[in-house]
Amino acid sequence: MPKHISRILAILAAGLAIALVAKWYFTTGSFYEFGHYRGDSVAEIAAKQPVLQTSGYCKSCHSERHLQWSAANHKSVQCEVCHGAGEGHPQKGKLPIPSDTRKLCSLCHERMPGRPAAQPQIVLAEHGAEQQCIVCHNPHAPKITGVVAKVSGDAAAGAKKHAAACAACHGANAISANDAWPNLAGQHAAYLVRILGAFKSGAQTDVMMSSVAKDLSDPEIQNLAAYYAGLTCNAAAAEKAAGDAAAGKLLAKNCAACHGEAGAAPNPAWPNLAGQKGVYLANALKAFRAGLRKDPMMAGVARGLSDADIVNLAAYYAAQSCGKKP
């Protein structure tokens, strides 16, 4: 072979050798396995462990909470949205329970241009005063549903029963003579059915009412409720109450969502408070606070009230005119 040819071949061979060494040196084994990339990297990326564990993971221990949550209208909000990523829990410790729910809940529920109308939204400044959301709302089942009892009573029959069994304490016109007993005239019928039913079943107890309600039949309860709801509630102006009604008005903002701004409840499941007897209201709040009267919502609300707050609130509601519609 002529010298100049063999030289060229030698140069070519050397170039090839360098190229192969360079490829061997600069690329790993799996490069070009599937294309112009390192094939092993796919498996490496896929091997990473998830940080968010999904709500199914939480269920294995917190089944009761999970059951409540998954049945309610927050079921689309996964556990880890509020409580943080579940990776390492429970081994590495507890997950946070959000403390500033006003900030957390408003991420989704603050009224804001651009949010679809279907999204429940509130104007923060006008809702629940400065209270934390969880005072009234259970974050796992947030919708406040006063269970509205069905009322189909006969008011005339109720009037007879009232005269026979109730008028002695609650007054002939269902305006109570004693400041410690509630007026019933103009009260929501659904609320009365619920509370009388509770006294009857023993779910709620009261020295007087328990024994009275025990003897009432279900139709009688219906009749009474229909009768009271139909009465006019314009009572004589309440005597000057002990508390400071102006201070009570400020506090009452926290109650307005359920009981109405001036004590006229928009939902028939919840009682009207306007014009109610002050001592009765104060006693009721104290009973909720002490757990003697049982209601999950009121227990949370009353927990934070001082004796002075209670008296002021009672004074405010007692001074309101009860005829107003919400």
Added chain:
Amino acid sequence: MKREAISALRARRGFLRKIGGAGAAVAVGTAGLMHKVAAKSEPAAAQKSFPTPDYDWTKHRWAFGVDATKCIGCLRCVEACKRENNVPLDAHHFNTWIERYVYLEGEDKARIDSQQDPVNIAASGSEGQYRFANRYQDAKVEKAFFVPKLCNQCEHPPCVQVCPVGATYKAKDGVVLIDAEYCIGCRYCVQACPYGARWFNEEKGVTQKCYWCYHRITKGLQPACVEVCPVGARVFGDRDDRDSPISLFIRNNRVQVLKPETGNAPNVFYVGIDKEVL
């Protein structure tokens, strides 16, 4: 003179023939060697399914749907994505983000902001938390909506095309992945992406982006943002499965993609966005 010229031509032809022969020989030899090199990594290809024993990437064709009419701008997807993928908790690095488009009365152009706007950072309290400030609550808003954004995992990804080292590529199931080990941090891909989906991790010296939580979807989970979205504004699934959420989403809605004129053929399908959304 003429004879000399012809003989010179003949000699040249002979030389070229020999060179050609040598070239062919070298090519055959190289091919043989290449084959040997490829054979080195047989174990991965030999396993029953790839990339994991429970997941075969040839059997899926992932796609993503965004329903902007449902998005409430709560930014829980951004939060979840940051935690899931260890994205730096500041206002400059995001795999996914949300844009807010607000048209005020009498204005032709939308006002656009995202969670990294200083006003929104101030409302959230820190760069590590995400929230839209209620800055238009008192304005006369004609129209407003939120648009979640993420990597489009294009059918013809320009980012892959420009990578000089083969560190980013399109997996067989359609997801564009980044090999952090191979990335040299040149950021060509960041420039190439017309959607601004890629960002540079200064700490690690590599480019990162949304990869549809590849580590989750290969385990049968949803991407983190889809998992946490409380209103179902994000939809994910396999287009090869006719009844998957994404197949239904695409079939039952008039969907559109971002910047179709680029020819990238994105795989994120949008519902309910204006032409201003790019």
